[in-house]
Amino acid sequence: MxxxxxxxxxxxxxxxxxxxxxxxxxxxxxxxxxxxxxxxxxxxxxxxxxxxxxxxxxxxxxxxxxxxxxxxxxxxxxxxxxxxxxSQELQEKKLLHNLRQYQVPLQKYTALMDLAERNERLFYKLLIDNVEELLPIVYTPTVGEACQKYGSIFQRPQGLYISLKEKGKILEVLKNWPERSIQVIVVTDGERILGLGDLGCQGMGIPVGKLALYTALGGVRPSSCLPITIDVGTNNQQLLDNEFYIGLRQRRATGKEYADLLHEFMCAVKQNYGEKVLVQFEDFANHNAFDLLAKYGTTHLVFNDDIQGTAVVVLAGLVSALKLLGGTLGDHKFLFLGAGEAGTGIAELIALEMSNQTKAPVEETRKNIWLVDSKGLIVSSRKDSLQHFKKPWAHEHAPVTTLLDAVKAIKPTVLIGTSGVGGTFTKEVVEAMAEFNEKPLILALSNPTSQSECTAEQAYTWTQGRAIFASGSPFDPVEYNGKVHIPGQSNNAYIFPGLGLGLVISGAIRVQDAMLLAASEALAGQVTKENFDKGMIYPPFTNIRKISAHIAANVAAKAYELGLATRLPRPENLVKYAESCMYTPNYRTYR
Structure with missing residues (x-):
């Protein structure tokens, strides 16, 4: 040639x-x-x-x-x-061998990031073919440590950094990015990275990691993905005192200064990339996360993974767990430890799905769901002092101050942890759950592993092997009394790549709750009888691209049904269409 x-x-x-x-x-x-x-x-x-x-x-x-x-x-x-x-296959084999020589996960992370900067297609080939082994490296839990040390391991910039210095010039900054056709932006302000708190500018590891998964798990082209960190300062004194810190050395901007910068950013994104670019908000603090979603949900294609993605993946786990527990969602009682964006987001989606199933108003279905925050059970006598997003969950009940007392008083069938505090599901709490449930469903969702409310081993041991358990970060299988239990991972990576692909292939212009429920339904539908027999409530990650294609098809179908899709005509077979649109990292022949 x-x-x-x-x-x-x-x-x-x-x-x-x-x-x-x-x-x-x-x-x-x-x-x-x-x-x-x-x-x-x-x-x-x-x-x-x-x-x-x-x-x-x-x-x-x-x-x-x-x-x-x-x-x-x-x-x-x-x-x-x-x-x-x-061959690419031999290159992949060599790299995998080299990666396995490292004992420290952070060394594997830096080696993978170096590969992405050297040979993009080989990086994605390696990640796709070895997803279960490498997901904990490029995503939680290792990405959390990478963010904590980002200033020290920083070598080449990835993505765009937009700080207060760029106020009034954000559109120009976006034009400095070499790719013009952007379909997905993941943006953070670094204030609440996983369960690790305010990491300021060093939160960039999260958008970079999330977008790597958009490509590897959802097939969105890497050239159409843009990671962005908005740097408004940090309240983390350790970082401000660290000579290697890469961000602005000032306390966080708040109020009008913060809102104005975010508004300029959102307007510039729409002006530069159009109405169909998906903006995923990631690891914003509670007060800003809810406000941004409410403010831009009606004018932009926006999605908050901590509020909505977590809710979708947990709801899917609950729906599939019903095959093991019996009954409908409405037959169960839910108790949350943690009433922030994840906890209230999950609770609202559960209430919405119950309302869909029973035709009861959502105000009624919320009464099956109870939340505990740092001050105890959220009850109506506390209503005046509660933040606005907690108020719908303030039910009539005497005040209860501890989680253990709340478990004994409410007698939930499902215990869900979104507290960001490790070890809070104590032996007494888990044993109390096992007292009045034959199969207590325990979801310890806080990330990274160190912040998990309890470990898989604790959940199985303290319930004599009767618990159905899933966590946010991965745990190894546990053997108890000769039976091997495989813990589920309620990982947002099941959802957001497929959801994003569905929005892209349909040309959707807004995200609505019905699309989130469609994504949850698609994930729950991918759990097989063989998975259930092992006590699993999520499918194995090895099939993730197939799972993502089904989620994308369900989301796209809902976008067409709601009249929010712009890519017309609608393809006949949306699953096949989604698969045909997925990026594959095989090398191309150059002539």
């Missing part, structure tokens, strides 16, 4: 791809994902060069030792590589 190079303005050259080899290019991408398009030329400074030495240092196009003899001649890299030609 002839070596052809494409001329751009200024006489520079970009790589031209063999069109027949462009596998899984994604949604409506007539140029092929890796081509420079006319759109990209409007970025003020961009000149794409993809030949010779530059090609080997371009992570989007570099294939390392997998360049063929023909490609090495055609693209001026003869002699710049050792003579061997290695």
């Amino acid at each position: 002839d070596s052809t190079m494409k001329e751009l303005r200024g006489g520079k050259t970009v790589l031209d791809l063999d069109p027949k080899s462009t596998v899984g290019g994604g949604v409506e991408d007539p140029y092929g994902e890796d081509r420079a398009t006319e759109d990209q030329l409007v970025t003020p400074w961009t000149i794409s060069v993809a030949s010779g030495y530059s090609l080997l240092r371009d992570p989007h196009h570099n294939k390392g030792l997998a360049f063929t003899e023909k490609e090495r001649d055609a693209h001026y890299i003869r002699g710049l590589l050792p003579p061997v030609v290695m």
Whole structure:
């Protein structure tokens, strides 16, 4: 095949791809994902060069030792590589072997991030093919430690940093990003990273990790993903005193200054990328998270993973657990430890689904759900002092100050932890649950592992192996009395990649609760009898791309049904269409 190079303005050259080899290019991408398009030329400074030495240092196009003899001649890299030609599969095998030599998870994390900066397709191939092994490295729990130490391990910037210094210039900053066609933005202000608190600018590890999963698990093209950190300062004194801290050295901006910066950001995003770009809010503190979702939910395509994603994945686990517990959602009583964005978000979605099933008003179905915060059970006598998002959960009951007393008083069938405080499901609490439930359902959802309300081993041991258990971070299988119990992981990674793909392929312009319920239903439907027999309430992660395709199809179907989809006509088979739109990281042939 002839070596052809494409001329751009200024006489520079970009790589031209063999069109027949462009596998899984994604949604409506007539140029092929890796081509420079006319759109990209409007970025003020961009000149794409993809030949010779530059090609080997371009992570989007570099294939390392997998360049063929023909490609090495055609693209001026003869002699710049050792003579061997290695397949992508062999490269993957070598990298996996090297990763397994590291004893410390953070070393594996930095090695994977280095690979992403060197060879993007190989990074995603490795992640997709070894998802169960590598998910805890690129996501929770290791990503939490990476954020804590981000200033020290920071090497090359990933994503966009928008600080108070950029006020009035955010649109210009967005135009500095080289990709023009962005479909998904994950943004954080770093105030509440996992259960680790305010990590300021170092929270960037979260949007980077989430978007890696959007691609690996949901098939959204990496070139259409943009991680953003909004830096308004930090109240973490340790970071402010740390000479290696990479963010603004000031206390957090609040009130009007904060709201104005976020508003400029949201307007600039819509102006630059259009109405169909999904903005996922990630790890914002409670007060801001609820306000942002309420403010922009009617004008932008927005989603908060901590409020909505967590709720969807937990609801899916509850629905599938009913196969083991019996009854309907309305037959069960729920008690939460933690009444922040995760706890109230899950509670509201459960109430909504119960309302859908029973046709009772949501105000009525909420009465089956009780929440405990740092001051005790949320009851009506506390209503005047409660934050607005807690008020719907203030039911008539005498005051109760401890979780143990709340368990004894309410007698829940399901105990859910979203407190961010490790070890709060004590032996006494779990044993109390086991006293009046044959199969107590215990969900210890706080991340990372150190913040989990109890461990899988504790849950099984303290209930004599009767508990159905799931957690936010992964736990190993537990053997109790000769039986192996496989704990579930109520991991948002089951939901947001498929949900995002569904929004993208339908061209949705808003996210509505009905779409969230559709995503939850799709996930619950993927749990097989074989999974249930092992006590599992979630499907194994090895099938995650298939699961994501089903979730995407369900979400897209709901978008079409609600008249919120813009990509017309509607494809006949949405599952097949979702699968055909998924990015695949196999190498392309260059000519």
